[in-house]
Amino acid sequence: MEDCLFCGIVSGDIPSDIVASSNLSVAFRDVRPGAPSHVLVVPKEHITDASTISPSNGAVVADMLMTAQEVAFIEKIHESGYRLVFNVGEDAGNSVPHLHLHVLGGRLMGWPPG
Numbered sequence: 001m002e003d004c005l006f007c008g009i010v011s012g013d014i015p016s017d018i019v020a021s022s023n024l025s026v027a028f029r030d031v032r033p034g035a036p037s038h039v040l041v042v043p044k045e046h047i048t049d050a051s052t053i054s055p056s057n058g059a060v061v062a063d064m065l066m067t068a069q070e071v072a073f074i075e076k077i078h079e080s081g082y083r084l085v086f087n088v089g090e091d092a093g094n095s096v097p098h099l100h101l102h103v104l105g106g107r108l109m110g111w112p113p114g
């Protein structure tokens with residue numbers, strides 16, 4: 001999609017620090033990390049956010065979760081634990097309108113998040 005930041009990262013037009021990729025997803029480091037390990041997993045196709053997911057997106061969402069598992073292994077946080085977050089809307093602080101799964105780890109995280 002034109003003028004979409006994460007579509008630009010997926011296409012390679014916008015540089016990013018890529019951690020992993022599959023045929024449906026790309027994982028790259030968040031520029032404003034909130035934890036020692038903070039990676040975003042995005043679908044290659046443009047999907048706006050988690051509130052617009054439908055059963056037709058099942059394969060891509062499953063692929064994002066499997067890419068997140070791979071990221072956890074690569075980042076060596078698969079045993080210590082990690083948090084997976086989809087932000088939706090203003091109150092959650094969603095700032096980029098292209099679906100992305102935050103993979104956060106490498107430190108103890110409180111619950112509920114602040």
Ligand code: DGP
Nearest residue numbers: 016028029030031032087093094095096
């Ligand atoms: P969210 O708040 O859920 O919409 O998270 C969007 C995240 O995207 C935020 O943590 C910062 C990150 N981000 C914003 N712009 C860029 C960018 O140009 N490159 C990368 N790698 N991350 C970005």
